[in-house]
Amino acid sequence: MVEKRTADVIIIGGGIMGCATAYRLAKQGVDVLVLEKKEIGNGGSCRNAGGVRQSARDPKELPLAMYAVANIWPQLSDELGVDVEYHQGGNLRLGLTEKDQQVLTTYVKKSTDVGLDVKMISGDEARELCPYMSKAVVGASWCPTDGHANPLTTTLGFYRKALELGVTFVTGVTVLKLQKVRGMVRKVVTDDGIYEAENVLLCAGYESRRIANTVGIDAPIEKQFNEVLVTEAQPKMFDIMIGVAGGEFYGHQSEHGSFVLGGNSGLQAFTSHNDNFVTNSLTTPCISRGIIKYFPMLKDVKIVRTWSGFYDQCIDVLPLIDNVKEVPGLTVGFGFSGHGFGIAPAVSIALSELILKGKSTTIDISQLTYDRFKTKS
Amino acid sequence: MRRHELIVIGAGPAGLSAAIEAKKAGMDVVVFDENERPGGQLFKQIHKFFGSREHHAKVRGFRIGQELLQEAESLGVDVKLNSVVMGIYENKEVTVKKDNAVNHYKADAIIIATGAAENMLPFKGWDIPGVIGAGAAQTMMNIQGVQPGSKVLMVGSGNVGLVVSFQLLQAGCEIVGIIDAAPRVGGYGVHAAKVARTGVPFYLSHTIVEAKGTDCVTGAVIAQVDDRFQPIPGTEKELSVDTICVAVGLTPMAQLASNATCDIALLPQKGGHVALLSKCGETSVEGIYCAGDVAGIEEASSAMIQGRSVATYVCLKAGYLSEEEFQEKYDRYQAALGQLRQGMFSPENKGRNDFTVTDEGYPVSSNLLAHGYMTEDELDNFPAYTYKKAGVHPVIECTQNIPCNPCQDSCKVGCIKVGENITMLPAIDEEKKCVGCGMCVASCSGQAIFLVDETYGEGYATVAFPYEFIPVPQVGDQGTALDRQGKPVCAADIVEVKKSSVMDKTVVVTMKVPLAFVNSARFYKAGGQRG
Amino acid sequence: MIKVIRVAKIEPFIEKEDDGMIICRCEEITKGEIRRAVYEGMRTINEVKRYLRAGMGLCQGQTCQRLVQNIMAQELKTKPSELGMIQGRAPARPVEIDIFSNNITDVKEG
């Protein structure tokens, strides 16, 4: 068999964006090749806490979240033939202090302004929704339509479905640069030689900037480090996605029963390692202290592992989802800034439309252009 | 945060040895171990070790553990027990859980000596209670003092399977059989022989098909396998057992090395995933080292030397040893390691099964490999399997090149010669007169030496053999002599029972048997048909 | 990472007699589930882990990693060394949230 080196579309990055878009394109009969440096979903796609939320999102990307929650997530398990463990149990953002309450109130106002069903509730109302939390919680924001899902099965489910529809994935191949031919992007130069396509979709997380730079495109993106802890399985307690105004932790109880809780020691931005997915000795204790403040009854639950990952933080904490006009044939989808998972099923629709129709017709992504940072000239 | 010059993770043979070596040189060292007691797996090893004197040969594993502990204690090595190392972070930071607190430590150097974990073999019903690891059996009987079961099937004929089978017998359990998918016994022939002579059947080229039972094991179905290790239909056989003990090798526990971002590779010769090491034992992360089974599966004897060897390099780097001092020690340890790494079972020969002759050119016994015991005509090929016209003399049924020579050291009159190369087979010096002291019988870690006297008189001979069970036969007892596969061969009268502290619980029992059975009687059981 | 070209399998998945055998004891993942995951495209031990939870339970893959690896290697007709490995992660043993949180960075004992 001759090795596949060309395709209609080459997707750089085998994360959830790449896999989901490959799936959507293949469904429409497009010949797709996905190039991945490591394993499928090895980046932020499998290294996140599984939030599927609309609340606390910037209005500019809210259409993606609302579309995904309304139209895709509820049927996704059936569509992919894999249990993505989607639960629409709502999202509580908890406050302990007066200051927290102010933060939450401001954010609720912003969200309701763009039409999201979010409201402030009292501590007691919050405890009614989730009886396991501390009396110290004085108030919360509540978004009943938010939820969570399993990032691992979702990402690999999209991958499996794409594979089934005829997409070729080549893993263990690093993209070195892009090359234009006759004014169009065409060649993808890798450590395994050259691959060619009519269209190239760049959705390689924090690696995207380096690759985009090779055709003169830049975006203010940097690697951001984050950590998550996972506990042993517990009896089912709640389905609600939890966040806290103080930012100590966030996460949910998974279908498996384990708690998947992320957080921060405040030192993350200054991590000294750039390539290793290692955890910091101070982060898990910080997250743990946060958990106990809000959920004291979880104190005896055992942590079985901790993990870390990097995401592609954009300066305005919003993704770039666009066709690159300067480099015809190149489409980008990166800069998801740590909250791409929940919107990925919708992003893939936008990306596939950008590639096939030249514009996103189903969902409004007009605020997420690739060139929004350039100076007025 | 407390900082130490050296943190050693694991107080097993490698870790303790490393800490002792570093402490001796003057380093500030602390050892963490998650267990309640130190010594790693040494305290489960109640058999006598192989090697030569410098490797603690003929000393029982748990006593080596006690000796190591004493040495560590007398030097003031700080061994922190019940201390679980949770993770190794950047800049050689180590978090340790002790009691209900987590402490953070830092070190200039870390030696990971976390040892190994048992491999498992999945088969139908392997999750039923009663299927256990061989290590679990050892823990239960040798540490906790509880029988792991009463009727046991041992899966695996490597050294662990053989040694643990013998220990199960010592704990009063019945071994229904030892099976192995390979066509040949995997461990030392002498280990197999001492189990076989008690009557335990070996099923080579057999695999376990199923564990029977719902709430607990009630039986085991075994079957013969073909060349591709697949069960041959129709050869199934059900054994009535309550325990299935799995001994199919060990895997290095390299999780902490991986956690510390050391480069890891899957090296089958080393037994699994291991950190890639320099010749001095350093990982790809500067200042982090591995020693013992975590660096590659070997014997505890090798782990102890490796621990010392790695520690000398750490001492050199920290300025506690000069280049010359280091070189002298390093060369000495490497030479000692080299000795242990010779012979048919050396790490580089791991998995090899194509030996047809010994280093000396004697044909390898096929019965030993197929059934766990040798036949008399096969033994006839070997130099220490001797006959004598008059008087007592040793008969040594040691037929494989393994690194071991306590027999040579034990003989005061110099009857037994192994020579410089400790993997050579022992030979008998006919010029030297055996005094029948029995020290060689008790010192042989493989229990392969017998004292035979064909001229006992009146058509009788005596055979002295090592005995490590209870009750110990008494002089005057009348019972049955068993052959090398544990089959009754003739009546036997106990004429002498020697115990001494230097023999360390190995009793040398002498039985009187008819002369015709002098070459077949190798073990004894009370009672039985006489006549 | 070695290069792997992944395309869908054309031949149907064939069930085997011992597919019901548990491999990951903690998460109760069977041999058949692992074989099917490989058939469906999972090519590294991490992908199988993420797809099925094999190796994600209380013991963190300490018992099954090797077994999963061997089954995968057999299915893919490749060497176990080409399937990657599960990253060792802290904590090496399960530790209570409370104990983690009371984390003392200075050793009190003398």
Add this chain to the structure above:
Amino acid sequence: MRIIQHPILGEYEKGEKVHFTLDGEDMTGFEGEAIAAALKAAGIMIHRYTVKEHKPRGLFCAIGRCTDCVMIVNGQSNVRTCITPLEEGMIVQTQYGVEAQEVWEANNK
């Protein structure tokens, strides 16, 4: 069964005799020995039932690694009984999934 006398080890050093309960039944063992050892000595094979298939599990590795022998000890689930020392008055329960029997039964009706 306990080994009273061992040919090599002689008698085992044991702590004080202590009482504990298994699923409410009175049991005895020795202080400091592994909970699993006391159970084994009493002939107890089943430590827990699994979550998905509700299959019995018991002692397996005995060194705290495989986590198969976990039970509910003093109300805490997932306690590795093979490495947890027995204490006077311990309340040991067979673990059903991740819960005690009555909770499990209530949740799985």
